[in-house]
C-alpha cells in the first residue's frame with residue numbers, strides 16, 4: 001500500500017464556545033489535509049474562524065471556555081485529546097507556530113537569546129554553543145541584522161517587526177514537519193515580508209515542511225499556496241487547487257473576495273517574490 005504523504009489530516013473539526021446555558025459553534029465540520037512540502041492557504045474575512053482553527057489544531061484553546069471535537073492527525077497521530085505535556089513536546093519541535101501578535105510569544109524578563117536557546121535545547125541535544133550558533137544563523141535567514149547583539153536584548157528593545165522575525169526564526173530553526181503561520185507578514189514592511197515568504201518557501205522545498213498559511217493578502221496566497229481553503233462564518237465554503245480557485249472560483253463568496261482584492265500591489269508583489 002502506498003504510504004500517505006499527508007502530514008496534517010483534519011476531519012470533522014468542530015469548535016464550540018461554552019456559555020452558561022449552551023455551547024455556541026465557532027467552527028463547523030472542517031475537513032482538510034496538507035501533504036509534505038505543500039502549502040495550504042486559509043483565507044476569509046475577519047472573524048471567520050481562521051485563528052480559532054489554528055489554536056484548535058495546536059490544542060491551545062482554553063478547555064474551560066471551548067470544546068474541540070473531531071480529529072487532528074499529525075503523521076497519523078491523533079492530537080485532539082493529548083495531554084498538555086505531550087502537546088508541549090510536539091509544539092516547537094514537530095509543529096512550529098507563528099502567531100499574529102509577536103509580543104505574546106515572548107516573556108518580557110528574559111533576553112531573546114535566553115528564550116531562543118531554551119527553546120532549542122528543550123527540543124534537541126544541542127549544547128549551549130551549538131544552540132547559540134543555530135539561533136544566530138536562523139535570525140540571519142530572516143534578514144535580522146547583528147543577530148549576536150540581538151541575542152542579548154530584551155523583547156521590549158525590539159520593534160514589532162523584528163520580534164515577528166525572531167519568532168519566525170525560532171519556529172523554523174528546528175525544521176518542524178508542520179508550520180502554522182497566522183498572518184506571518186502582517187506586521188512587516190515589504191522587504192521583510194519578502195524575506196520571510198522566501199524563507200517559508202525554502203523550508204517547504206528543502207525540508208518538505210507542510211505549511212498552513214493564513215493571510216489576508218491574496219497576493220501572498222496566490223504566490224505561495226498550492227491549495228486554498230476559503231472560510232466564512234466558521235465553515236470552509238470552498239477548497240481548491242490555487243489555480244482553479246483564482247481562475248475558476250465556484251462559490252459566490254470566493255468570487256466576492258477575489259473581486260475585493262487590490263490588484264496593483266498584488267501584481268508587483270508576485271513579480272518580486274518569483275525572483
Ligand SMILES: Nc1ncnc2c1ncn2[C@@H]1O[C@H](COP(=O)(O)OP(=O)(O)OP(=O)(O)O)[C@@H](O)[C@H]1O
Pocket residue numbers: 017026044045046047048049050051052053065
Ligand atoms: N475567547 C473567545 N470567546 C468567544 N468567542 C470568541 C473567542 N475568540 C474568538 N471568538 C469568536 O470566534 C470567531 C472567530 O474568530 P477568529 O479570531 O478565529 O477569526 P479570524 O478569522 O482569525 O479573524 P481575524 O482575521 O480578524 O484574525 C469570531 O466570531 C470571534 O468573535
